[in-house]
Amino acid sequence: MEWSSSGWFPVVIALCVVALLKPLFDAVFFTPQSKNLPPGPRFFPFLGNYRWLFLSFSQMEPILKDLHAKYGPIVTVFVGKSPAIFVASHELAHRALVQNGASFADRPPPLVSSRVMSSNQKNINTSFYGPTWRLFRRNLTAEMLHPSRMRSFSKSRRWVLEVLMKRLGEHPGGEVVVVEHFQYAMFCLLVLMCFGDRLDEKAIRQVEDCQRRLLLRVNRFNVLGVWPRLGKVILRKRWQELHGLMNYQREVLSPLIEARSKFIQEYRQTDGEQQERTVAYVDSLFNLELPEEKRKLNEEEIITLCSEFLNGGTDTTSTALQWIMANMVKYPHIQEKLYQEIRGVVAAGSEEVEEDHLQSMPYLKAVVLEGLRRHPPGHFVLPHAVTEDAELNGYKIPKKGSINFMVAQMGWDPKVWEDPMEFRPERFLGEGRGDGFDITGSKEIRMMPFGVGRRICPGFGLAILHLEYFLANLIWRFHWKAVDGDDVDLTEKLEFTVVMKNPLRALISPSR
Template sequence: METWFTITASLCLIFLLRAVLSLLSPTTKINNPFPPGPTHIPIITPLIWLTKSLSQIEPILKNLHTKYGPIVTLRIGSRPAIFINDRSLAHQILVQNGSVFSDRPITLPTEKILNSNQHNINSSSYGTTWCTLRRNLTAEMLHPSRVKYFAQTRMWVLDILLKRLKFDIKSSVSIKIVDHFQHAMFALLVFMCFGERVDDKILNDIEKAERSLLVSLKRFNVLNYWPKITKILLRKRWEELLKLRSNQEEVLVPLIRARKEANKSGLCNDNNNPRAYVDTLLDLKLPIEGQRNLDESEIVTLCSEFLSAGTDTTSTALQWIMANLVKYPHIQQRIVDEIKKVMAVSDKEEKEEVREEDLDKLPYLKAVVLESLRRHPPAHFVLPHAVTEDVAFNGYLVPKKGLVNFMVAEIGRDPKVWEDPMTFKPERFLNEDGSRLEGFDITCSKEIKMMPFGAGRRICPAYSLAMLHLEYFVANLVLNFDWKVSNGGDVDLSEKEEFTVVMKTPLEAHISPRI
């Protein structure tokens, strides 16, 4: 009891000293006020916000926006956090003034361990290193010509997914599908990352190391406040963080080294063994750092980013889409009818698979995917943006060390843009006769109507790959199985915040092979 009292008292003293120092620090040359927000009480207010998850803060923010307007400030931790829920302001910031607002906040001590001192795409400062890392990913892995090389891999993963589902049908009345989706997406991304089909044990070891870090991140927030002191008072928690990072390196480094040896032996980079993401990282040089190669720790960080960014978001989006298809059977049947119509006029009338080249002929399927991303974006907030110096925007001060974030879900549900926005209606993305998609720009270059992948210079670089995966797997899931509500119940579409926004009650569905 005395130990915890000492820790609590010490942390309060730390916050008090930081508050005093912030008051004594030089003032900005910009006289504009911070955007409005609730009353800020040093020490107490930051602690209150730090104890809440984003899912708890989101409804509070909705009320604050109603009271104060489209720009609201919260003092989370030691830095002000600005939240914006207006699509026009988001477009001004992210697209029209992208060069000003494309930086990332200064990385915190615990984050430096996990992102190799900002040597990954998500957290890297806006500059040469970020451009180098992002250009490598987009040109070497996400360019359409490169994506095609992994078509056979997607077919292999689809086959695994279908077999797992068919096996579960024999032993269970209903199936919890999100576990199958996560396994499939993770297997696909591990192959794209390391260029080989690893066995289930290695796959499970990688997934365990990645997920252990994700679920523990919130526990380490407190370590960022006066790290010299927390390294003494919270030594075991620091050791836990370092152990999790060590576990991650233990499972990924052998794969990196094996691929390095395969490259030396000339076994990589042909049609049967396409260039993997780790191959591009082994060849990459950082121009701003003397043309040096990435070290192993930095490659681990970038591989981890590749795996984590594409697994949870895509599997979550898949779960939301399938939940709506279970809840609304007529939508599911319309996709099936569209697929069968396309297959009827193809060379092979009895194909067992919707191939990637067929997807452009399925506008209703695409509309269903877009509507799900609008109504149920996998993440309700983008990663925080920052500015390199104090900036005046819309009459307010955006401070150099502040965070700027956007309420993705609220923007995609704006009743001024979307009629009856809470209704799931794919037809809103189609022309009048439903024969083609209306011109909708998912990159938000001209305007923002919804932004499930973000917008501007920091938009998710893999948005086109994500759309391909969603369309491909949804099409084949409804082609092979009839999806129905489990045990005559209903589908709970309410949301729960985890790493991405998932359903409070994970979807369990009764599925049966289509005849």
């Protein structure tokens, strides 16, 4: 018996319905374990998995904490179609990032917005593990982070210290909200290190404004990667906002780069090679050649690397410094103990705690380490990826997925740290701690505020130097106490970093 064309129509419709509903029904029974991924909640397609793109890390963190309590130290959730694996175990983090560092040193494919903001991954943070990443990291380490080069900026740090002290000194015995002053000081320092020039306050404010606008809005653009082609129509205004911010950044940073390039050319045409000059980070970028493309960096790529340099040393450092000072105000006995240590090293009447003094202050180092443990500026490191399918704790880690490490949870693990939510610098003193504490996690990971392994933040040494130097001088020059009737609120809020929800307000007076 032959079927008419109309007889086929219901069958075709039925098959189409089955094809459309099959992923949904499969999802009901599909769990990550069915593909030997780490355990996690069931995978629901469409809205059920894309919801993670709309969550901030502060919203994700309590959800992930519950998932770890249910499934164990390594879990899988799906972001879109891709698995995202989250690790909360010190041992597994060490096994992945240190013992198998080369395999876990890649980055996952970036979101569309990330490619725009990174000039198609032309910076250290987002580059895939390979020649381009090695070039950028080696250049930064050699040109700016070598100990001799770090020492060469001691005069710059002293200048910025006086800028900060002058601003704070305008409030003697009065109330001061410190975070704005810390941020401004860090931008003064990093702009000088990046572009080799001391800019006036108006120019510094403009650089700070363009950088922070991008940082504080970065999560708004994650949604642009859900359906990129359709999004260019539906989310046209958000695309315009992103491109507007990028254009603003170019307008601010491009003249600084051009001015420095002109200065270098004039310097070389004179007898400048025989004269001392301040070396700037941007100087090292003009002649870099991309190894795979065999060309020099274009202006957009230089802007991206300069922006990364500024962000890496300003917001994170000022955030960490505010958290530490909040605890100095909250716990006067810790502040007093630190002051007495400084007093035992620095001559009476000295206006500055010099960098050479820092090595003789173990309690100062303990305070900084405890601040980074208790209040890491980032509660996650940037996502890692494996270069090829790998195995961790018996589970598959797929090449196209991402693997994330929960920094804050590791620093607060009661199995590793006694009373982890207390601010207790003494835990870093004694044998095997203090100067001997390995922040790089090469032997074992107890906390990882800078990450660990091959993708560890290359500027961690500079960051610790800045924290120690400015903290010591803040305690040496001023006495800090809480505003009457106002206990220090340590509630957190996510911006680019995890900051104080209610910024620190303190009464300061000249040191006793």
